[in-house]
Amino acid sequence: MNVESFNLDHRTVAAPYVRLADTKVLPQGDTIVKYDVRFTQPNVAHLDMKAVHSIEHLFAEHSRNHSARVIDFSPMGCQTGFYLILQGQPEYAEVLELIEATMTDILGATEVPAANEVQCGWGANHSLTAAQDAVKVFLAARADWPTVTA
Template sequence: MEVIQSFTIDHTRLKPGIYVSRKDKGFTTFDLRITEPNKEPAVAPAAMHSIEHLMATWFRNSKVKDDVVYVGPMGCLTGMYVVMTGDYSVQDMRDLTIECLEWILKQKEVPATEPQTCGNYLLHDLPMCQWECARYKDRLEHDFHCEYKQLHVTLQDGMVFADA
């Protein structure tokens, strides 16, 4: 099996911030890390689901909407992935994300929480979503981290582990 360009990161040394998770095939995958993995509680599923609806809505209506490929939550519930085309740095993404979080903090409801528009429409929590977003915004503004500590994890059959 072809080994893809990939690395994993040392999650024991990963602070909340914004990182380049991977850059390939013309796309950049940004790791918007909201909580400190394995040290702080992960984002609750309902709050993360609301972050997904709100963050995806903002990015897909923003001035960079034409370059947004994907916005979605990490399975570990400690952050979001945003995949972009075009040339964006972590500083660009920091500015965009702060703008996005400011918008989320002003919302009175989560968009598209009807059975017709969402696969689990009762699984939402706007107050907790906004609590997480307020803390994340504060961290992006005052305690910004963007340098990965890399680890290689090779599986027994030679494949390299990838989580996105």
């Protein structure tokens, strides 16, 4: 299939993990990479939508304090994780450091950025507490992030 994740056997992965999902060379020669940042086990558990929405806002804002490579951080529709899109081809260790630093920032946050009706399409659909709870679990498994399958 055309979509990389549709070719992934979701029964064989062991979340949480961080895996390189795709690399694209654009027509002008620039390279972008997409990482699967999986929080929960597919088809077993999922994140609450308020947590997903708040993690998206928090990561999008705070990650750019750590790297100019960040293009996008988008939630998966299945609510089990996110896609992190970066410019260039950073070393895997650099990507993990970026994610860890940003998740640590999220734990220290006192509000969800742009969680209002002026800056967000559903400003009331946020929970800093739910986001931080999910991030705590994800960070606690930091040593397991490189392991995609059991």
